[in-house]
Amino acid sequence: MSAITQLSRLFKFNGGVHPPENKLQSCALPIRRLPLPAKLVLPLRQHVGNLPKLRVAVGERVLKGQLLAEAEGTISAAVHAPTSGIIASIGEALIPHPSGLPDMCITLEPDGADEWLPHAPLDWRHADKQQLTESLRSSGIVGLGGAAFPSHIKLRADGTSGIDTLVINGAECEPYITCDDMLMRERAEEVVRGIEIAYYLLGAKQCLIGIEDNKPEAAAAMRAACDKSEYPLQVIVVPTIYPSGDARRLIHVLTGREIPSFKRSTDMGIQCFNVGTVQAIYRYFQFGEPTLSRIVTVTGNVAQAGNFDVLLGTPVTALLDAAGGALPDTNDYLMGGPMMGFSLPSAEVPVTKATNCIIAGAPKLFPEPEPAMPCIRCARCADACPVNLQPQELYWFAKSSNLEKARDYKLFDCIECGCCSYVCPSHIPLVQYYRFAKSEIISQDRAKQAADVARERNEFRLMRIEREKQERAQKHAQKAAGAKTEGSAAADGKTLEDAKKAAIEAAVARAQVQKAAVEPKNVSDLPPAVQSEIAEIDARRSDAALEVEKMQLKKTIDTNSVADGKGNEAVSQASPEPTAEK
Amino acid sequence: MLTALLVMVALALFLGLMLGYSALKFKVEGDPLVDRIDAILPQTQCGQCGFPGCKPYATAIAKGEADINQCPPGGDAGVHALADLLGVEYKPLNAEHGLPKPKSVAVIDENTCIGCTLCIQACPVDAILGAAKHMHTIIASECTGCELCLAPCPVDCISMQPIAETPDNWKWRYPVFAIKPEAPQIQKPQTA
Ligand code: SF4
Ligand code: SF4
Ligand code: SF4
Ligand code: SF4
Numbered sequence: 001m002s003a004i005t006q007l008s009r010l011f012k013f014n015g016g017v018h019p020p021e022n023k024l025q026s027c028a029l030p031i032r033r034l035p036l037p038a039k040l041v042l043p044l045r046q047h048v049g050n051l052p053k054l055r056v057a058v059g060e061r062v063l064k065g066q067l068l069a070e071a072e073g074t075i076s077a078a079v080h081a082p083t084s085g086i087i088a089s090i091g092e093a094l095i096p097h098p099s100g101l102p103d104m105c106i107t108l109e110p111d112g113a114d115e116w117l118p119h120a121p122l123d124w125r126h127a128d129k130q131q132l133t134e135s136l137r138s139s140g141i142v143g144l145g146g147a148a149f150p151s152h153i154k155l156r157a158d159g160t161s162g163i164d165t166l167v168i169n170g171a172e173c174e175p176y177i178t179c180d181d182m183l184m185r186e187r188a189e190e191v192v193r194g195i196e197i198a199y200y201l202l203g204a205k206q207c208l209i210g211i212e213d214n215k216p217e218a219a220a221a222m223r224a225a226c227d228k229s230e231y232p233l234q235v236i237v238v239p240t241i242y243p244s245g246d247a248r249r250l251i252h253v254l255t256g257r258e259i260p261s262f263k264r265s266t267d268m269g270i271q272c273f274n275v276g277t278v279q280a281i282y283r284y285f286q287f288g289e290p291t292l293s294r295i296v297t298v299t300g301n302v303a304q305a306g307n308f309d310v311l312l313g314t315p316v317t318a319l320l321d322a323a324g325g326a327l328p329d330t331n332d333y334l335m336g337g338p339m340m341g342f343s344l345p346s347a348e349v350p351v352t353k354a355t356n357c358i359i360a361g362a363p364k365l366f367p368e369p370e371p372a373m374p375c376i377r378c379a380r381c382a383d384a385c386p387v388n389l390q391p392q393e394l395y396w397f398a399k400s401s402n403l404e405k406a407r408d409y410k411l412f413d414c415i416e417c418g419c420c421s422y423v424c425p426s427h428i429p430l431v432q433y434y435r436f437a438k439s440e441i442i443s444q445d446r447a448k449q450a451a452d453v454a455r456e457r458n459e460f461r462l463m464r465i466e467r468e469k470q471e472r473a474q475k476h477a478q479k480a481a482g483a484k485t486e487g488s489a490a491a492d493g494k495t496l497e498d499a500k501k502a503a504i505e506a507a508v509a510r511a512q513v514q515k516a517a518v519e520p521k522n523v524s525d526l527p528p529a530v531q532s533e534i535a536e537i538d539a540r541r542s543d544a545a546l547e548v549e550k551m552q553l554k555k556t557i558d559t560n561s562v563a564d565g566k567g568n569e570a571v572s573q574a575s576p577e578p579t580a581e582k
Numbered sequence: 583m584l585t586a587l588l589v590m591v592a593l594a595l596f597l598g599l600m601l602g603y604s605a606l607k608f609k610v611e612g613d614p615l616v617d618r619i620d621a622i623l624p625q626t627q628c629g630q631c632g633f634p635g636c637k638p639y640a641t642a643i644a645k646g647e648a649d650i651n652q653c654p655p656g657g658d659a660g661v662h663a664l665a666d667l668l669g670v671e672y673k674p675l676n677a678e679h680g681l682p683k684p685k686s687v688a689v690i691d692e693n694t695c696i697g698c699t700l701c702i703q704a705c706p707v708d709a710i711l712g713a714a715k716h717m718h719t720i721i722a723s724e725c726t727g728c729e730l731c732l733a734p735c736p737v738d739c740i741s742m743q744p745i746a747e748t749p750d751n752w753k754w755r756y757p758v759f760a761i762k763p764e765a766p767q768i769q770k771p772q773t774a
């Protein structure tokens with residue numbers, strides 16, 4: 001198929017921008033490796049979803065590829081040891097997160113042996129698909145494009161899922177970032193094998209690989225690899241426009257289908273993976289290797305920008321050193337691209353599964369933003385928005401904290417691509433307002449849920465107290481009635497008395513049998529005086545025992561009738577009342 | 583004339599019956615206004631408003647017996663929401679009822695706890711787990727931070743701990759921009 005017919009089949013989404021690409025700096029050299037760093041810091045939270053559960057203790061020696069933390073719950077991903085070594089500590093450490101807050105991390109001191117845990121390939125063509133996706137759960141593979149969504153969930157849909165189109169995202173639209181480009185150039189074979197596995201697992205019918213036209217080498221390498229494949233894989237070169245690398249935008253460009261905001265792409269039979277992710281899937285099935293490393297672009301204000309195959313947990317400083325070190329006027333470190341990335345709290349933070357790019361920032365590269373001016377309602381932002389939102393309205397609602405309205409205007413469809421801020425002539429940092437509004441809404445929703453739970457629990461408690469009160473009143477009323485009718489020998493009163501008496505007699509009989517059984521042996525041949533003394537004491541003792549037994553029985557009968565009334569108590573706590581009453 | 587009158591009477595009767603029927607058929611259980619006010623209140627159930635819980639306070643507001651600015655946990659945002667709902671003027675929180683505090687949860691020092699069950703009886707949301715003469719503990723996810731369990735504890739082993747900010751519950755801040763004085767050489771010609 002010629003490139004021209006391909007291009008003519010493509011579709012275009014609204015807006016988008018053309019920021020300076022700045023990609024050439026980092027693709028001059030092949031992918032390099034780093035020397036083993038002195039320590040690896042592995043955050044437990046490297047993905048979207050639940051924190052994984054720890055599986056190691058401090059001081060333990062672990063092998064390369066060993067499970068350190070296990071996926072917990074549906075949406076979660078495992079963490080593995082990137083090399084062999086000793087677990088030096090488990091605790092809070094700075095992570096690459098826009099909050100700059102520390103989080104749970106495992107610190108591993110490599111021993112230099114790089115000794116693998118025994119691992120074996122999986123014969124994916126002849127295994128049960130269900131089992132394969134199940135086993136992916138322990139692979140720790142997440143979306144390596146930056147979203148870090150656990151991949152086993154996206155592949156879970158086997159055969160019956162109705163996925164007919166597999167979209168592979170090699171667009172890499174953000175400026176500066178070239179890790180996917182270099183991966184496709186150098187390891188196209190592995191990427192294509194990974195695509196085959198995903199294709200097979202999903203039972204797809206077609207596969208579209210989208211690559212922007214600023215990466216001709218990558219597209220050529222991928223084409224060559226695809227030609228050898230038995231599956232109908234199509235490499236499609238798409239025009240370079242930011243943000244065509246967003247999954248929904250790329251799907252639109254390739255298939256012409258727009259996914260409604262309330263649906264997921266899988267609802268329309270489309271699943272999308274990043275090229276890095278499918279390569280990780282390949283390595284998992286072909287060699288049994290979990291995710292231990294990823295390719296990271298180091299660029300910006302460094303001596304020699306490039307791409308590195310980095311073990312997860314490697315400090316960013318080690319990465320910068322490998323790139324010749326940050327130049328003296330560096331004042332900031334960005335993770336991700338200049339459009340969607342964020343400033344790192346420190347260059348000491350580790351590389352995680354979501355780290356696709358580190359940019360050393362300097363005033364000459366990223367000048368101070370100009371002061372924001374009032375919105376002039378020019379609607380250039382709306383023209384640029386790839387999601388067809390009304391950024392100027394969203395800005396207005398977010399700025400005035402009118403969160404309900406912002407939600408109505410589909411704030412949560414905003415992909416925070418930054419096109420609107422990029423074109424805004426008033427230099428308004430629109431995305432910052434959207435981020436603020438989004439996290440505010442999320443926290444309000446959480447508070448609302450908590451309030452609903454509290455209301456329910458409070459209502460239940462009030463109901464319980466009310467019920468207990470009524471039951472007590474009822475019991476008192478019954479007792480009072482019983483006392484009145486006792487003289488006139490009410491039938492039920494009498495049977496109750498009889499039952500009590502019978503129970504007491506039975507207990508007495510039991511006690512006597514027990515006593516007979518434990519007749520002491522050392523009292524057989526004794527002088528008569530002692531014998532009679534013993535008999536006297538025994539008599540006294542059995543009297544006392546009978547008394548005690550009677551009292552206990554009465555008590556148990558009483559409390560039994562109390563408990564009967566509360567038979568179906570469904571409270572998670574011990575109710576203190578019965579003890580308090582006596 | 584008479585036909586017109588009859589028609590009107592018949593119409594009035596018919597509509598009246600319809601109204602009466604729908605009043606019975608679509609009767610709303612409970613007081614919707616109380617529920618709507620209650621939905622805004624934070625359900626901390628702390629009683630700082632002067633009522634024994636959020637629902638009683640909501641009922642009092644609905645009856646016009648209480649002001650809308652008595653709930654410190656609801657904060658300023660809560661007063662705004664109530665003012666919006668009821669169509670009345672916003673007024674700042676009444677400091678007599680306390681000031682808003684950062685959200686906290688109660689924590690029992692489990693070594694000191696004597697198992698007296700007094701805190702269990704005080705907790706409005708059954709967030710404390712324990713039995714007589716056994717150590718008690720607080721289910722942090724259910725605790726509303728109302729502080730009602732602090733006072734009854736005879737050995738003062740319950741303390742309030744603010745919920746720490748983690749990457750999970752962290753929020754993006756409202757964008758603020760440092761105001762820098764403009765370079766003087768630009769300003770001078772303007773002032774001169
Ligand atoms: S581009 Fe900027 S100034 Fe123009 S309408 Fe949008 S927010 Fe307002
Ligand atoms: S950041 Fe959001 S509103 Fe702005 S252009 Fe991107 S999607 Fe549209
Ligand atoms: S002050 Fe406490 S009890 Fe009263 S409404 Fe507010 S949270 Fe509820
Ligand atoms: S544990 Fe204490 S602070 Fe928490 S809800 Fe119960 S009584 Fe209130």
